[in-house]
Amino acid sequence: MITSYILKKLLPLPEKGLLHILVKHTSAGITLNENADPDVRADFESFMNKLIPENDPVFTHTIEGSDDMPAHLKSSVIGSEITIPISGQRLNLGIWQGIYLCEFRNNASGRRLVLTILC
Amino acid sequence: MITSYILKKLLPLPEKGLLHILVKHTSAGITLNENADPDVRADFESFMNKLIPENDPVFTHTIEGSDDMPAHLKSSVIGSEITIPISGQRLNLGIWQGIYLCEFRNNASGRRLVLTILC
């Protein structure tokens, strides 16, 4: 899970503050969502592929593949940066919330994040 | 209105800074939108229900009800956290902007927010 991976890079967290995460890419996203049932992640991807499908006739930017323009759109609809409160040296998320790093390309190598803590 | 409810919890605001609001739930959202005509809020809800409908055949996560998976998706499309600038001890919003706390489940009890001010 990306949530625990991110935490490992940051510990110990300050007593209070904000953690900001930027995905340095225009075909990936980051969001908070349900961290328990993996069906939610599967349905999330299926529905996003239906909402913003490949090969839409309005697309002219197709040279990088049929999944490229949908990936750009998903990146702005879901967002590519989030801010999370820190309280008591922990991320102050809801009990079901986890961080989703969303890969919107069919084939991509690694993704880079920028993590910033202000307190 | 959630805008004035939130302000009451925070006053007095600092001279300058940022207010961050997290909704600690994966089936609700928070966003800025038009705070004048209640028709906008009604149309907002109607359209979101049409954009991300219940009972979509791609959904497999249905055990918590037909409104559960759409609520998760709406939460990430609208977002579950926002940041608002503070200037002159006031939220520096546009004249028509207010904070929408969006309930995406058909039946939910209270929702918890985390409010953080940095300056």
Next chain:
Amino acid sequence: MITSYILKKLLPLPEKGLLHILVKHTSAGITLNENADPDVRADFESFMNKLIPENDPVFTHTIEGSDDMPAHLKSSVIGSEITIPISGQRLNLGIWQGIYLCEFRNNASGRRLVLTILC
């Protein structure tokens, strides 16, 4: 480009920190996306107009024009505020990322932004 316009207002940037940008309007948006091929911006607009079209039969808030309610919805789906990390006195964006100021009305005069830096 709005990215360089914003930077000109802010230079010099601090060594480290966060830049927050709010669009003070409910019918415009701000997001990060691909800053190279102008076809991406054109396709972005075409697809958003298809995803959230004018004259949807659910809309009742029509007095300000057929583009008004779609503009409110696009504003919340794309978002009207973003936060960008600052590292080494520069915006720490990905190589392809730029700031899109999204105008969702068919005719609008100028738009006002609030820029806040915390470090």
